[in-house]
Amino acid sequence: MGHGLPEKETCTAFQRIWITTAGLAPSFERENMHLCPVCGYREMPDPPEDFNICPCCGTEFGYTNAGVTNEQVRAKWLSQNAPWFSPDIQPPADWNPHRQLVEAGFIVGSRR
Ligand SMILES: [Zn+2]
Numbered sequence: 001m002g003h004g005l006p007e008k009e010t011c012t013a014f015q016r017i018w019i020t021t022a023g024l025a026p027s028f029e030r031e032n033m034h035l036c037p038v039c040g041y042r043e044m045p046d047p048p049e050d051f052n053i054c055p056c057c058g059t060e061f062g063y064t065n066a067g068v069t070n071e072q073v074r075a076k077w078l079s080q081n082a083p084w085f086s087p088d089i090q091p092p093a094d095w096n097p098h099r100q101l102v103e104a105g106f107i108v109g110s111r112r
Contacts, residue, residue: 033045034046034047035048036048036054036056036057037070038057038059038070038073038077039054039057039059039074039082039097039100039101039104040101040105041054041057041100042100042104048061049061049062053085054085055084055089056084056085056091056097056100057073057074057077058077058083058086059073059077074106078097082097082098084097
């Protein structure tokens with residue numbers, strides 16, 4: 001007899017979906033969320049490409065960062081006091097852009 005379909009993998013995928021929808025996974029492990037390489041926002045609904053816009057820093061990927069580095073876009077955002085961009089998506093209740101950057105590993109504490 002044949003080996004049939006890889007039943008085990010199907011089962012695993014289903015379990016992962018169940019766990020995610022049950023809200024047991026931390027937000028940054030949700031598979032349908034994306035990390036913004038500019039501001040470190042972890043809940044971009046679309047990947048940072050193809051003119052998708054980060055609701056946090058407002059970077060339009062492929063446009064805002066065309067010809068410049070993500071670091072330069074980030075520096076400009078920070079120079080404007082790191083405002084929340086989207087009028088439609090609300091920031092997390094305790095949102096702090098600087099902590100978000102640190103948690104994403106984009107800012108290393110200054111050494112003296
Ligand atoms: Zn962003």
